[in-house]
Amino acid sequence: MNKQKHALVTGGCGFIGQSIVDYLIKSNYNVTVIDDFSTSYPMQERPHLEIIEEDVILHTRLSKPIDIIFHLASLVGMDLCYKNNRRTYDVMTLGARRILSLYPDVPKVFFSSSCVYGLDYSTPVDENLEISKKQVMDYDQNQYGYATGKWQMEKDIIAASPNNHKSIIIRPFNVIGKNQSGTYGMVVPKFIKAARHNLPITVHGSGNQLRCFAHVDDFTINLFKLIDNPQSWRSDNMIYNIGSPNPIGIKDLAELVKLKTASTSPIKFEAYDDYYPGKKDVQVRIPNIKKAEQLIGKMTWRSISRSIDSILIHENETVSV
C-alpha cells in the first residue's frame, strides 16, 4: 500500500489556503495547517486535517515526516497591510526564513504576489523582469511593507535554494471566490457587499485601472497542474505568475457587480490619495502566464462575469441579468 503523503500548509485557514487544503485532502493527503487565526476564516474539523494555532515566525518543526509545504501565512489586503507595514514585512521575511531553516529537505511552494512588480506598468508583466528594491520600496512608500516583504522573501528563497530542497515561488494575481472577505480591502467582495446593501460602491481613483481576477477554484487547479509537473521544479524555473490574463477596468467591475446584484447603489469616485495618502496606485496589472503554460498547456479561467455569478450563487443572492 502507498504511504499516505503529508502536507504542511501555513496560513491554511485563509481564503486561498482553504482551497489548497481541500484539494490536498481530496488528493489523499494528510494535512497539518498552522495559522495564527489573525485573519482566518472558520474552518471545519475533519478527518485527515490537523489545525495548529501558531505564529509562523515562532513555528517549531513538526516531528512527523512532511512531503511538501505550502507557505501562505501572510497579512493580506491593502487596508490591513497599509496600517501594519512593519508587521507585514516581518511575517513575510521571518516566516519564510523559519520555514526554509526548519525544513531544508522538504519541497516548498511559497506564495509571493504580483505586488513584487511594484509600480511597473509594463503589460503584461513577466517573471524575467528585473525588479529593484527601489521599485518595491516606491510601491510601499519607502517603508518595509507588503511588496518589499514579498520581494525580500523571494530573494531569501533563491539564496537558500542551493542548500534547500527545491522551492517554487508563485506570484498570484487577484484571486477571488466564495467566502472571501472585503474587510481588508479586497475589491470584489467589497463591491458585492456594498451592492447587496444598496450602499455606495466606492471606486478609488478614476476607475480606469485594469486588473485581472482569477477564480480560486481555477487558480488551485492550475497551481496543482504546475506543481505536479516535475519540470516546474527545475532550479532555473522557480518563479511563476499564476492568474487570469483577462483584464477589466475597476469602474466596469463596479457596474458589473451592480448589474448582477440588481442593486440601486450609486457608484462613487474618491481620490485615491484621500484613501491612501501619498500612495500611488498601479494603473495596469496583467500577468504574462506563458512560462507556466509552456509546462502545463493553456490554463483555463472563467470570466469575471462567471466568477461573480458563482460567488453570488454561493451567497444565495443571485439575480439573473
Ligand SMILES: NC(=O)c1ccc[n+]([C@@H]2O[C@H](COP(=O)([O-])OP(=O)(O)OC[C@H]3O[C@@H](n4cnc5c(N)ncnc54)[C@H](O)[C@@H]3O)[C@@H](O)[C@H]2O)c1
Ligand atoms: N488573494 C489574493 O488575491 C492574493 C494575491 C497575491 C498574493 N496572495 C498571497 O497568497 C497567500 C494567501 O492569501 P489569501 O488571500 O488566502 O489571504 P488570507 O488573509 O485569507 O490568508 C492568510 C492566512 O494567513 C494567516 N496568518 C497571517 N499571519 C500569520 C502568521 N504570522 N502566522 C500564521 N498564520 C498567519 C491568516 O490568519 C490567514 O488565515 C498570501 O501569502 C498572499 O500574500 C494572495
